[in-house]
Amino acid sequence: MEAGAELNRLRWRCTRRAMLEMDILLGSFLDKHYAGLTPEQAAVFVALADMEDLELWPLITGKRECENSLQAEVVAMLRNVKVK
């Protein structure tokens, strides 16, 4: 798949989610930070976006521990996205 199409697919999966909260959070992250991620961080973000909202939410709120330090790094960036 071409890069443009792949990014569009990711955009769809970030902004057509079950909950408004996650549309806002992941959509803001994609716009503000995605382009600046390393390939490793980008892969982690794609995997996070593939998770269901109520699985991802506990990671963002710190209720569930991240699997590894790389995931923790991206989750920390997500948590700090300014949504307003």
Place this chain on the structure above:
Amino acid sequence: MSKITIPVRKFDAVIVGAGGAGLRAAIQLSEAGLKTAVLSKVFPTRSHTVAAQGGVSASLGNSEEDHWHWHMYDTVKGSDWLGDQDAIEYMCRKAPEAVVELEHFGMPFDRTDEGKIYQRPFGGHMSNFGEKPVRRACAAADRTGHAMLHALYQRNVRANTQFFVEWMALDLIRDAEGQVLGVIALEMETGDVVAFHAKATIFATGGAGRIYYSSTNAFINTGDGLGMAARAGIALEDMEFWQFHPTGVAGAGVLITEGVRGEGGILRNSDNERFMERYAPNAKDLASRDVVSRAMVTEINEGRGCGPHKDFVLLDITHLDPATIMKRLPGIREISIQFAGIDPIKAPIPVVPTCHYQMGGIPTNYHGQAVNPDGSTIKGFYAAGECACASVHGANRLGTNSLLDLLVFGKSSGDSVIEAINADPKGLKELPADFADRTLARLNRLNTQKGGASVNETRLEMQRTMQKHCGVFRFKDMLVEGVSKICDIEKAVHLTEIGDKSQTWNTARVEALELDNLIEVAKSTMVSAEARKESRGAHVRDDAPDTAANPNGRDDEVWLKHSLWHREGNRLSYKPVNLKPLSVETIALKTRAY
């Protein structure tokens, strides 16, 4: 004179939407052995049903005495008598069975100490015909919708339902006699346009809250089913009635469930006063949603709002035991921290009324069959859940009745399809030769448009217009002006231009197509609201105030009727409210007070 043909796939039934209503309907069909396709813009468990946190209502009476007739009374009263009493009786009587069935599908409800399904109180649900709050909402912590969707999805997997994920339905197929023969849909991954030719089509496309600027709805709620129905010549019912949730996080729109008030949350103004005591002396903070929203806006309008701009009120749970908050409302604490920057254990949450739920929709009867203005059924077409108007919610929905609605009418629409297919063994009626022309012309217009309007800007303009001219409080001049503005915006929608013309994952195209649907919903809402010169439930006009002749501004003599908006001619007609229940006496008209 069709020039281009598109691939055709044949099914017994096609369901559009894989939220609670679509999945519940699909279980009926697949378990009956029908070849069933379910189309969804997203993976089923990512549907917006997940966001229904608080519970599903049923008079199980697990914690205290309850009865379906009391539930029915509350629902009729909540609807401000605009709900059809046959459909309301049907839903409330079926509720205990629907919940127990769901439990058998594997739904992990919370339990009481005796092992029964846990039930909590919820706004507007009372015992003994409005006497005092009753615990009727069956809950799975504050994740009821999520748990429900998973239970329903798993059951569908078992029943071999065929899912088409990341497909967007574009238009209904109707023949010259008005029979619905399926839908035309777009596969996002390939850009392919395919006809789903079916004996029955069920719409379960959810709401359209994104017509408003401030909304609790996820971005997916673009009213696709309503847009498709309107374009196919089907009238939309009671579109002026939109519930504003009293407690959206100020600024973000993110919802704080009514369950917070069920667990003891209190609304306060800038004087730290528990102001609901003045507006609803009995139910207080647990009064019906529109009563609470109106009270909050009145507090703000009269200068008792909080914050630097005095534009919100506070939802206070600081007096609750932190252990209760952590146990019963864990998600709410997290949301408040992320989107309001406040830990509700330590400080109250800033909240404002925010667009939340659409009471109107595709007109149906309680069998889930879509109906014409004269009450006759539209052959081959069914609808359930938020996109449908049965009408059980009338002018205002009670909390937890939405999850019940989708269970009961998802199932009844499925049963109606089975009955219709069994009664007519002839099989599929042929597609008209030109069935795809209109859809292909719309796609072609979008692909070739030059010098048109931006999708994002046009959508934003529509959302701001709806918010300003047709919000929780409505004013005559603003509505008149709003109708003319929204018609102007519609012209821009028909001229939207997209930069990306690619086939694979062209989300710009999909968003333009979503806007085609949103504008139909916005137009129907504004036109229906401008025309209804009374206040009823969620539709509150300042020129229809509370008087002795018309308490709360409700005018039953003129306006006890359903609105029907017709896209053709942008006009309205009306039909009577069904005041005759199935087995009990009419719940007589009376002033709605809590």
